[in-house]
Amino acid sequence: MRQSWVYIDGEAVEVGSVQHDAKVYIMPDIAPYKSMADGTMITGRAMHREHLRKHNCFEVGNETMTSRAPVVKDTRREVLSAQLANMSHSQANKLMDRMRDNQRFTNNPHREK
Secondary structure, eight states: OEEEEEEETTEEEEEEEEOOOOOOOOOOOOOOEEOTTTOOEEOSHHHHHHHHHHTTOOOTTOSOOOOOOOOOOOSHHHHHHHHHHTSOHHHHHHHHHHHHHHHHHHTOTTSOO
């Protein structure tokens, strides 16, 4: 049983109560509609499901959500870019200086091999 109340001058007054019996509710068939995919008239749930399957469609809001695995950064440029983004300015400068020194040392044509 469900009761409804209204406050009048700060006092709760019962408006009425509704008795709900445990009954079976049979959902009615869907109203006919015109398909946006091919223009045919869809007249029932079974026809609706068949139409969705035939045209490889789905109802928005009824699809199941699947969790995705995080994207693995497999290219060197993406990994280095992410590492550089997480560095402080001074750390990035030290790294760049080290790379420049290494480049000068390894590409020096006067260096003995």
